[in-house]
Amino acid sequence: MTETKVALVVGGGSGMGAGAARKLADDGFEVAILSSSGKGEALADELGGLGVTGSNRSNDDLTKLVDAAVERWGRIDAVVSSAGHGPKGPVLELTDADWHDGMEFYLLNVVRIARLATPVMLEQENGGAFVNISTYAAFEPEELFPTSGVFRSGLAAFTKLFTDKYAADNIRMNNVLPGFIDSLPEKEDRRSRIPMGRYGRTDEVSELIAFLASDKSSYITGQNIRIDGGITRSV
Amino acid sequence: MRFPKSSGGPDEDANAVVSPASPAAGFIGGANLIVGGAAMSLVQI
Numbered sequence: 001m002t003e004t005k006v007a008l009v010v011g012g013g014s015g016m017g018a019g020a021a022r023k024l025a026d027d028g029f030e031v032a033i034l035s036s037s038g039k040g041e042a043l044a045d046e047l048g049g050l051g052v053t054g055s056n057r058s059n060d061d062l063t064k065l066v067d068a069a070v071e072r073w074g075r076i077d078a079v080v081s082s083a084g085h086g087p088k089g090p091v092l093e094l095t096d097a098d099w100h101d102g103m104e105f106y107l108l109n110v111v112r113i114a115r116l117a118t119p120v121m122l123e124q125e126n127g128g129a130f131v132n133i134s135t136y137a138a139f140e141p142e143e144l145f146p147t148s149g150v151f152r153s154g155l156a157a158f159t160k161l162f163t164d165k166y167a168a169d170n171i172r173m174n175n176v177l178p179g180f181i182d183s184l185p186e187k188e189d190r191r192s193r194i195p196m197g198r199y200g201r202t203d204e205v206s207e208l209i210a211f212l213a214s215d216k217s218s219y220i221t222g223q224n225i226r227i228d229g230g231i232t233r234s235v
Numbered sequence: 236m237r238f239p240k241s242s243g244g245p246d247e248d249a250n251a252v253v254s255p256a257s258p259a260a261g262f263i264g265g266a267n268l269i270v271g272g273a274a275m276s277l278v279q280i
Contacts, residue, residue, distance in 0.1 A: 179262075219270050
């Protein structure tokens with residue numbers, strides 16, 4: 001890598017977001033991490049990057065992250081968006097507030113950072129890449145994850161609209177759709193559904209994220225890529 | 236199907252083949268990956 005590459009990881013304090021931050025740092029990216037818990041700041045310190053403790057629901061906090069990265073490194077090459085866990089429950093027992101909360105967790109988390117980081121990428125010759133962590137349930141929704149499935153299928157539509165507009169500017173956006181990953185405790189009834197017979201590893205998801213964030217995926221945009229051990233059935 | 240603003244290069248196709256073929260893609264199975272520069276109009280799954 002001949003010039004500094006910079007990645008923002010929103011929701012990078014733990015789980016797949018933290019795994020992505022570590023992998024990108026290993027690959028030579030400077031990393032800036034936002035998390036609500038403070039773990040992101042600690043991880044950023046460990047990786048020699050910068051950390052902001054704040055919320056992905058706050059435009060002010062996200063602006064602080066973007067501004068700090070641009071001030072330190074002058075560019076943003078990649079943005080990884082990870083999310084927490086939104087409301088769950090029987091589909092008609094979720095309240096209006098639950099559904100609004102789900103939209104915050106799984107859709108607006110991407111829309112907000114895209115608004116802020118895209119103008120920076122537009123100023124760069126090489127554009128940039130967004131990688132959003134979605135779910136295998138985006139296109140085969142199931143009752144375990146109702147708000148995640150609903151709003152991440154919406155995220156796929158947003159991603160298509162975004163890429164229609166910005167592909168010519170060399171700004172890409174793709175979603176990774178993990179199945180059951182070892183960032184959560186393993187449950188036998190879930191493991192038994194996976195054709196590969198095992199949970200995926202966080203580092204396997206990180207590899208895919210790093211590929212999509214890199215120039216190696218330079219002609220891939222607007223895609224939803226399943227990394228689920230074969231659990232989804234649709235062709 | 237639309238026409239993207241630019242054609243992809245063979246190296247871009249090659250990169251998209253090599254990465255899923257590597258051990259690092261050990262949890263990816265049965266997926267279809269379009270290397271199309273946003274040429275497709277449908278929401279791709």
